[in-house]
Structure formats: C-alpha cells, structure tokens
Amino acid sequence: MNKKSLTQQMYEARWCYLFVLPCSILTGMFVLYPIGMSWYFSLLDWSGFTKEAKFIGFQNYAEAINDPFFWNAFYRSFIFMFGTVPVKIILGFIIAVFLNNQVLKLSPFFRTVIFMPVVTAIAIIGIVMTFIFSPFNGPANKFLMATNLTSAPIDFLGNPDTVLPTVMGVYVWKWLGITMMYWLAALQTVPQDVYDAAKIDGAQGYRLWIHIILPIVLPFAIVIILVEAVSALNVFPLIETMTAGGPFFSSEVMEVYIFRTAFVTDAGTMPRLGYACAAGVFWGVAVLFITALQGFWMRRTRRI
Amino acid sequence: MSKYLNFIAEKNQVRYLTITVFFLIFSFFWIYPLLWVLSASLKTDFEIWGGLGLIPDKLIWENFERAWFGANMGRYFFNTLIITVVSVVIVVITTGMFGYVIGRYAFPGKKILIGILIATIFIPQGYTIIPVFDLLTDLKISKNLIGLTIATAGHTPVIYILLFAGYFSRIPVELEEAAKMDGAGFIRTFIMIMLPLTKPVVATVSILQVLHAWNDFLLPVVITLGNPDIRTLSVGVYAFKGEYFVDWSGMAAASVITILPIIILFLFMQKYFVEGVQGAVKG
CATH class of the missing domain: 1.10.3720.10 (MetI-like)
Structure with missing residues (x-):
C-alpha cells in the first residue's frame, strides 16, 4: 500500500530520463536558452559584433516605444494578419467543400496544384514574385494590359499603396493549400449520416450546411484560425525577399524591422543587436498575449 | 473511413462540367508563376520579358550551367x-x-x-x-x-x-x-x-x-x-x-x-x- 518515494520513482524511470535527454538538450540550446538570452541582450547597448557591451537597463525599450517606425511595423504586422487570415479561411473552406466531392474525378489533381506553392521555398517565391509583378514587362502587368484591365503598367511593389496588398495576396497564394488541407480534414469528421441526409435533402442543402455541418466543423475553425493567425505574424522570409520592407518602409512588418535593426548596416548606421532584442522581446510578448487570448476563447467555445 | 458530400452529381453533366472547367482554369492561373519560372530558366533574357508564352523557342541549358x-x-x-x-x-x-x-x-x-x-x-x-x-x-x-x-x-x-x-x-x-x-x-x-x-x-x-x-x-x-x-x-x-x-x-x-x-x-x-x-x- 505504501507509496514509493520520489527518488525510487525517479530511479525506476531512469530510462525515460535518458530518452528525453537528447531532444531536451537541443530544445534547451536552440529554443529555451535563446529566449532567456534575448531578454538579457535587450538590456544591453551592444552592436553584436564587438565584445563591448554596456548594461543600460530598459533604455532600449524606452527607445523602441518612442520610435514611430517600430509602431508602424507593429501595426502593419496586424494589418497583415487581419487582411490575410479571413481570406484564407473562407477561400480555403469554399475550395475544400468543392474538392471534397468524391465524384469530381480531377479533385486529387486540383488539390495537388493548389498545394504546390506550399512546398516551394518561400524565399524563392519572394524573388520570383518580384519578376512576376515587375512594372517593366512583368507577366502580371502584361496580362492586365493584354486584357485591357489597365492601360499603364502598375508598379505593384514600388508603390507604397499597392505593395502591402500585393504581398498579402502572394502570402495567401503561397499558403492557401495548407488551409484547404485543414478544412478537408475537418470535413472528414462530419458523420456520414449527416452527409446522407444532405444528399436526400437536395434543395434544402444550404440550410443543412449552415445549421448542421458548420456547427460540427466550428471547433476546427477555431484551431485553424489560431494556427493561421500565428503564422501570419511570421512572414519574414516572404517580405524580406520581395520588398525588404520597402518602398520607404511601407511594407516593413515587425520581423523585418527587427532584422533591419539587428543586422542591416545602411550608410552610416551601426547594427544594434541589443535594441533589436528589445523590439523582439516586446513583439514576442504581444504575440503571446494574442495567442493566450485566442486559447481562452477556444476553451470557452469548447465548453458550450 | 472517408466521407464525402457529393453535391456534384455525375448525372448532372452541365454542373459537373462547369465546375471541372472552372477548376481547370483556376489551376492554370494558380501554378502559372511556377510554370513561368520553369520556362524562364530555359529562355534567353530577351525572351523572358518578351511575352506571356511558356514554351521557349530554344532550350537554353547554359542558364543552369x-x-x-x-x-x-x-x-x-x-x-x-x-x-x-x-x-x-x-x-x-x-x-x-x-x-x-x-x-x-x-x-x-x-x-x-x-x-x-x-x-x-x-x-x-x-x-x-x-x-x-x-x-x-x-x-x-x-x-x-x-x-x-x-x-x-x-x-x-x-x-x-x-x-x-x-x-x-x-x-x-x-x-x-x-x-x-x-x-x-x-x-x-x-x-x-x-x-x-x-x-x-x-x-x-x-x-x-x-x-x-x-x-x-x-x-x-x-x-x-x-x-x-x-x-x-x-x-x-x-x-x-x-x-x-x-x-x-x-x-x-x-x-x-x-x-x-x-x-x-x-x-x-x-x-x-x-x-x-x-x-x-x-x-
């Protein structure tokens, strides 16, 4: 009856500890340690390339909060998120509903095609898209001119008004395949008899969608929104390779801002790793806050 | 087990064909950028910016070299x-x-x-x-x-x-x-x-x-x-x-x-x- 002591339990589980060790070391080195260090670096006045570093407390944070570029990048990241996630969720759902039809013979082919951009390297997509949207005979402009949709070429990536929507469009194109796959998985969880009922129902089908199928896939929707929202805040490679935040910082999202302050040396400016870390910490906390909020929302909906 | 809601009936050929054709066109536009870069990799610089066509006049393998x-x-x-x-x-x-x-x-x-x-x-x-x-x-x-x-x-x-x-x-x-x-x-x-x-x-x-x-x-x-x-x-x-x-x-x-x-x-x-x-x- 008497319970084993903790040391006894731990001794018996010695193999378990051995097995978790390699992965724990890797995670510790490349995930946990960097998080801790970035908090520490954020308190330093440090270029990152020399040994000289001065402890300056929260001055980096104070400077970030007073930098309009910081806040512009901050808001832009959220504009990016709110502009892409709903489009992906709705478009992905519509496509999934169609391609979930077993009768549609070419459905596997369409799925493959729509998923294709997902597997291609994001940096390459960014670079290729600078060609596609080039104002000098780029295919996008050629097509628009040939079909008389515009009379003069549009400088998609060179105009501060069009650059962000263009990058957002490319982002949706690149990752829509994943959203579609999520929805296809969700649709597979709807019980077969519900589908059969829908088949018999015929004309009243749309009601069945709204009142029966949608509530069944709703818990999925929340997980999908959560996953997609977080990934829409991690768009560094696409923007860095497409526009590098330009023109005139008009597509600079938070990660590009952090990268620029940490590594890019424009004429006369020094890289500032300490400051970049402060911006990164601030950003990380903001993202974590949003994730927590969504997690809370998810729990509430599940309970109902 | 897979489950499907087949609201597209094979018997209703007009609907079936419309949806298939729509997705075919959609798919073409969807992968056009990838096809474009593939075709551009075998073209001359001049030809790349020449038109929307995807078939190169002559395959320029030197680009890869x-x-x-x-x-x-x-x-x-x-x-x-x-x-x-x-x-x-x-x-x-x-x-x-x-x-x-x-x-x-x-x-x-x-x-x-x-x-x-x-x-x-x-x-x-x-x-x-x-x-x-x-x-x-x-x-x-x-x-x-x-x-x-x-x-x-x-x-x-x-x-x-x-x-x-x-x-x-x-x-x-x-x-x-x-x-x-x-x-x-x-x-x-x-x-x-x-x-x-x-x-x-x-x-x-x-x-x-x-x-x-x-x-x-x-x-x-x-x-x-x-x-x-x-x-x-x-x-x-x-x-x-x-x-x-x-x-x-x-x-x-x-x-x-x-x-x-x-x-x-x-x-x-x-x-x-x-x-x-x-x-x-x-x-």
Missing part, C-alpha cells in the same frame, strides 16, 4: 542537402525517443516537460534568432555546416514529438510485455519492436523536416551572413539577386534548382505531406 558553377549553386545545393539529411536523422531519433516515453510512460516531471514544450510553440522566430547566432559563435561552430545543421534540427521539434507521442500511446501494452518476457531491455524494445511500428510517423516527420530544412530562410541567412561558403540554396538565390541583378535567366535557373527537388519529392510522397500538415489541426 551558369547558375550551378558561376553563381555557386552547385555548392549551395550540397550544403542544403547535407543540412537537410543530417537534420532529418537527428530530428527523427531525438523526437522519436522523446515521444516514446511521453506517450507510454508516467514519470516524475513529465507534466512540466510537456508544459514547457507546448509553451515553445507560440514563441515567434524573429525573437530568438539573435541568441542562436551568438550561441553558435560561442561554440565556434557558426562558420561551418555543423552549427547550421544542429540549429536547424533544434528549432522546431514540438509538433513532431506530439505526432510520435500520439502514435506510440496507441500501441497495445501487450507487445511491450511480451518483449520484456523475452528479456529485451528498454532500448532494445524501443529499437527492435516499437520504432518499426511507427513507420508512418517516421515518414511524416521526415517529410516535414525535409520541407522545413530545405526551405528555411531566416536561420541560414543570419548564420551565413559573414560566410558565403555555407550558404543554403534559398540564401544563395537571394544573394544572387543582389550580386548579378541583370542575369534574369540565370536567376530563374537557380530558383528551379532550389524548388524542383522538393516539388518532385512532394509529387511522389504526397500522402505523407498531407498527413503531416493535417496533423497540426487533428491533434
């Missing part, structure tokens, strides 16, 4: 290959071991470990890259492929662990007991009996890691900043854009060298790609 040798894409290709293969091996072994004990055993501290792992999912990359760079420099492995490979393997293992843990937890206990009766120890049970049963997860995790390692950008671009020799393909093409800005066809060829291997892999192993991606919402 220029990219492979002149722009060093050959070297970057092998760098990327090494990083990808080695990091896949590391990731499968370490997350497989971790998932095994998390999925099948209870031990003191397990809950804390899981809690820490889940928390790491939500931390954005932009915020940890600087200390990673610093750590590799301190360990003196920032200037060779070892550092980049280990960092690539260490970066995103959480979903893999959950996949392994979920699969291992569904294997019946009897198997393990039988192994114990036969006198197999902990490690032997794992390697000889358990791991072979998880082939589908091994395949899924490998594919996801290939995708991640081959296509990663932020980590390699930062690590190779002062060290062009260890660039990966993505970073190589990015640098190409800066250095040889006017060699459009060469850059298109470099892009094709980067994306084609993964696209071919995807076409052959589609099932595992899809399972890996869907695993994120099913769990």
Whole structure:
C-alpha cells in the first residue's frame, strides 16, 4: 500500500530520463536558452559584433516605444494578419467543400496544384514574385494590359499603396493549400449520416450546411484560425525577399524591422543587436498575449 | 473511413462540367508563376520579358550551367542537402525517443516537460534568432555546416514529438510485455519492436523536416551572413539577386534548382505531406 518515494520513482524511470535527454538538450540550446538570452541582450547597448557591451537597463525599450517606425511595423504586422487570415479561411473552406466531392474525378489533381506553392521555398517565391509583378514587362502587368484591365503598367511593389496588398495576396497564394488541407480534414469528421441526409435533402442543402455541418466543423475553425493567425505574424522570409520592407518602409512588418535593426548596416548606421532584442522581446510578448487570448476563447467555445 | 458530400452529381453533366472547367482554369492561373519560372530558366533574357508564352523557342541549358558553377549553386545545393539529411536523422531519433516515453510512460516531471514544450510553440522566430547566432559563435561552430545543421534540427521539434507521442500511446501494452518476457531491455524494445511500428510517423516527420530544412530562410541567412561558403540554396538565390541583378535567366535557373527537388519529392510522397500538415489541426 505504501507509496514509493520520489527518488525510487525517479530511479525506476531512469530510462525515460535518458530518452528525453537528447531532444531536451537541443530544445534547451536552440529554443529555451535563446529566449532567456534575448531578454538579457535587450538590456544591453551592444552592436553584436564587438565584445563591448554596456548594461543600460530598459533604455532600449524606452527607445523602441518612442520610435514611430517600430509602431508602424507593429501595426502593419496586424494589418497583415487581419487582411490575410479571413481570406484564407473562407477561400480555403469554399475550395475544400468543392474538392471534397468524391465524384469530381480531377479533385486529387486540383488539390495537388493548389498545394504546390506550399512546398516551394518561400524565399524563392519572394524573388520570383518580384519578376512576376515587375512594372517593366512583368507577366502580371502584361496580362492586365493584354486584357485591357489597365492601360499603364502598375508598379505593384514600388508603390507604397499597392505593395502591402500585393504581398498579402502572394502570402495567401503561397499558403492557401495548407488551409484547404485543414478544412478537408475537418470535413472528414462530419458523420456520414449527416452527409446522407444532405444528399436526400437536395434543395434544402444550404440550410443543412449552415445549421448542421458548420456547427460540427466550428471547433476546427477555431484551431485553424489560431494556427493561421500565428503564422501570419511570421512572414519574414516572404517580405524580406520581395520588398525588404520597402518602398520607404511601407511594407516593413515587425520581423523585418527587427532584422533591419539587428543586422542591416545602411550608410552610416551601426547594427544594434541589443535594441533589436528589445523590439523582439516586446513583439514576442504581444504575440503571446494574442495567442493566450485566442486559447481562452477556444476553451470557452469548447465548453458550450 | 472517408466521407464525402457529393453535391456534384455525375448525372448532372452541365454542373459537373462547369465546375471541372472552372477548376481547370483556376489551376492554370494558380501554378502559372511556377510554370513561368520553369520556362524562364530555359529562355534567353530577351525572351523572358518578351511575352506571356511558356514554351521557349530554344532550350537554353547554359542558364543552369551558369547558375550551378558561376553563381555557386552547385555548392549551395550540397550544403542544403547535407543540412537537410543530417537534420532529418537527428530530428527523427531525438523526437522519436522523446515521444516514446511521453506517450507510454508516467514519470516524475513529465507534466512540466510537456508544459514547457507546448509553451515553445507560440514563441515567434524573429525573437530568438539573435541568441542562436551568438550561441553558435560561442561554440565556434557558426562558420561551418555543423552549427547550421544542429540549429536547424533544434528549432522546431514540438509538433513532431506530439505526432510520435500520439502514435506510440496507441500501441497495445501487450507487445511491450511480451518483449520484456523475452528479456529485451528498454532500448532494445524501443529499437527492435516499437520504432518499426511507427513507420508512418517516421515518414511524416521526415517529410516535414525535409520541407522545413530545405526551405528555411531566416536561420541560414543570419548564420551565413559573414560566410558565403555555407550558404543554403534559398540564401544563395537571394544573394544572387543582389550580386548579378541583370542575369534574369540565370536567376530563374537557380530558383528551379532550389524548388524542383522538393516539388518532385512532394509529387511522389504526397500522402505523407498531407498527413503531416493535417496533423497540426487533428491533434
């Protein structure tokens, strides 16, 4: 009856500890340690390339909060998120509903095609898209001119008004395949008899969608929104390779801002790793806050 | 079992054809950018900007030669290959071991470990890259492929662990007991009996890691900043854009060298790609 002591339990589980060790070391080195260090670096006045570093407390944070570029990048990241996630969720759902039809013979082919951009390297997509949207005979402009949709070429990536929507469009194109796959998985969880009922129902089908199928896939929707929202805040490679935040910082999202302050040396400016870390910490906390909020929302909906 | 709501009836041919034709046109526009870069890689610079057509007049294979040798894409290709293969091996072994004990055993501290792992999912990359760079420099492995490979393997293992843990937890206990009766120890049970049963997860995790390692950008671009020799393909093409800005066809060829291997892999192993991606919402 008497319970084993903790040391006894731990001794018996010695193999378990051995097995978790390699992965724990890797995670510790490349995930946990960097998080801790970035908090520490954020308190330093440090270029990152020399040994000289001065402890300056929260001055980096104070400077970030007073930098309009910081806040512009901050808001832009959220504009990016709110502009892409709903489009992906709705478009992905519509496509999934169609391609979930077993009768549609070419459905596997369409799925493959729509998923294709997902597997291609994001940096390459960014670079290729600078060609596609080039104002000098780029295919996008050629097509628009040939079909008389515009009379003069549009400088998609060179105009501060069009650059962000263009990058957002490319982002949706690149990752829509994943959203579609999520929805296809969700649709597979709807019980077969519900589908059969829908088949018999015929004309009243749309009601069945709204009142029966949608509530069944709703818990999925929340997980999908959560996953997609977080990934829409991690768009560094696409923007860095497409526009590098330009023109005139008009597509600079938070990660590009952090990268620029940490590594890019424009004429006369020094890289500032300490400051970049402060911006990164601030950003990380903001993202974590949003994730927590969504997690809370998810729990509430599940309970109902 | 698969379930389908077939609101498109084969008998209703007009509807069936309309939907099929719509998706055919949609698909063409959808992959046009990828077809465009493939065709551009075999054209002359002049022809690339000449029209919307996708069939080159004459196949210019020299573009690939220029990219492979002149722009060093050959070297970057092998760098990327090494990083990808080695990091896949590391990731499968370490997350497989971790998932095994998390999925099948209870031990003191397990809950804390899981809690820490889940928390790491939500931390954005932009915020940890600087200390990673610093750590590799301190360990003196920032200037060779070892550092980049280990960092690539260490970066995103959480979903893999959950996949392994979920699969291992569904294997019946009897198997393990039988192994114990036969006198197999902990490690032997794992390697000889358990791991072979998880082939589908091994395949899924490998594919996801290939995708991640081959296509990663932020980590390699930062690590190779002062060290062009260890660039990966993505970073190589990015640098190409800066250095040889006017060699459009060469850059298109470099892009094709980067994306084609993964696209071919995807076409052959589609099932595992899809399972890996869907695993994120099913769990």
